[in-house]
Amino acid sequence: MTLDTRPAAATLEPAQDRLTRLRAPRASIQVVGVYVALAVLWIVFGFKAPYFFTVQNVINLLTIASTLSLIAAGLTIVLIAGEIDLSFAAMQAFAGSVAAVVIINHGVWWPLGMVIAVAIGTLAGIVSGVVTVIARLQTFITTLAMLGIVQGTAYLLTNGQPVAGFPSGYQVLGTKEIGPFPLSLFVVAGFYVVLYILLNHTVFGLQVHAVGGNRAAAAAVGISWRKVVIGVLGLSAFLASISGLIITARLGAGSGSYGADDLLPAVAGVIIGGTSLTGGVGTLVGTFGGIMIVVTINNGLVLLNVNQFWQQVVVGLIIMAAVIIDQVTRGYVAAHSGERGRARWLPIFGAGRMTTR
């Protein structure tokens, strides 16, 4: 829980000026840090694992990262808006299950089936948003509830078993290759470009940052946080649904469990990528880097045949390190950009007071 303790005048400072001043240095430092860490990992694994630096392995890395980074992009935008979405991984499984049942069991023309699956998934996200704003609940609660609803519905639809037999046209999205790279990579890259523009060069993007950075200030300049919350949750569900379709196209089947395990890796990637859990700060470039770090660690440890228990320990340690670095960087940047009083210092730095949005 946060508390806005600043004088009223501070909230009248033009939102965009303050956002630019706060966001830019910290974001760029963190993004650079993420990619430096990624480069270090690549070098270490490149020396240790004989097949790490092969074209096939790079394609593997990008393939695994593609769907994860798509759902992580949705989560990033939700977090920038100061909210949280816990349902996106289950939403992937749900959209994939809807597509499988509609196309395979009911014989619906596959492009129409895809549209139906994405529409239902997106609608579920919008419902989460609407419930959040009408009942004035926290998105943690509503998306947790939605996680249960869509996950359970996915299992109900598929009877808990894989539904296989997609037409070959549908599977193109997951299996077609352009050169050495899978088509799905280009699809995800396309979405990243669109989302980057949406987040950084549109009114909606500005509103998302404003609401996440300081909801009171955003309201003071006439931004509706309700629309933003509904919008970001709908967008996150839309991206998760697309990702669900890519997974099912890749596997040739849909199931209530496909993609449902992606919640933690995606959250880890987003945090490592420098997105703040308290809103207002985050970049898609950082998120992609964070996801690549998570995927690289897993891939490197598999190639080295490291015990899976150790894999979990290593991933946990890296997330913890990333969060600590995030806090330290935040304090450093705030201190050097004239925002000392508003810094979210770590308790170990002694000066701390929890602020603010």
Next chain:
Amino acid sequence: MQIKERLFVNPRGRFALGFWVAAVVVCVFVVAASATTSTRSEGNNTAAKKLRVGLVLPDLTNQTINDIYRGAKQRAKQKNVSLLEGGTSDTPKWLSACQQIVNAHIDVLAYDTLDAASASSCIQRANKRHIKTICIFACSAKGKNDALVTLDFYNDGVLIGTWMANAVKSGEVAILHGPVGDQAATAIANGYKASIKKKCPNCELAADVDGGHDRDTGYTAAIQVLTGHPNIKGIYGLNDDIAMGVIRAVQQQGKLGKIKVAGHNGTCEALASILNRQLNFTLLLAGQPFGFNVIDTAIKLSKGQKVKKVNVKPVPITLAKAQGVLSGKIKDTSGVGLKARLRLAKAGCK
């Protein structure tokens, strides 16, 4: 506004609020009491015919477990048995579901656990309440079971390992094992590894990685194993869905037919894949008949009859066997309707 005033504002309203709260509480008690009374009286009248069986299983995404569940549900409907169901692969939630079901006045508890030690308290509680218990596959460490439907998971692993050893003869092999902490998965994996070591001295277990529990996680693990070990000759995916993910990865890397792939469970899709010359081996565990058996056993136990231990024998399936059974050259002695299953698989599992 008037209603609000009547309830909360005027001096009488304060009493009115208390009145309404009390009224609701009384109503709840009356309804609950009458429901209990009617259940008891109904129970007295119909106890002989309406048996209450609790069924606590791991996640139904495991297809053999799902098969057992569906078989039990189908038989319960046929035999007019009331089936209370619960469970998951997460031990605390499994235990909680088990305890709730034991508290729900059941006559027989049938269960399969992934954690023998943690399940014990629930089974012991059932014993104390004189509820008959049927252990399906994996039993609790403590407590008494009145009937057993057992399966030697370790031996399943040995069977798969033996097949793999004979199929590859030498070189690198891999295992994509299942969820961490799943005792059945661990037993199968141990059997596989021991068998490879014993039956194939020239084989090397090059990769022993987490294949998760489904096709998605199996595919992700498999593409990495295939890249890290380009000379691999055989991969065992712990269940058929994981094996389907392996097939997908092998297909994508253009190695179909060059790498032996084995699964476990004998799902319809796996049988179809064997007939399509993709999957090379699976062990068929026909869960549905054992689901029937669980309900039949529960009925016998409730009548005070003794029940023999049921040993589930898995049926190894290869392309040669599948084709032989389908053509009639090999007699279907599986006892689980293998020929019908293969026909269904050939027809696309619809």
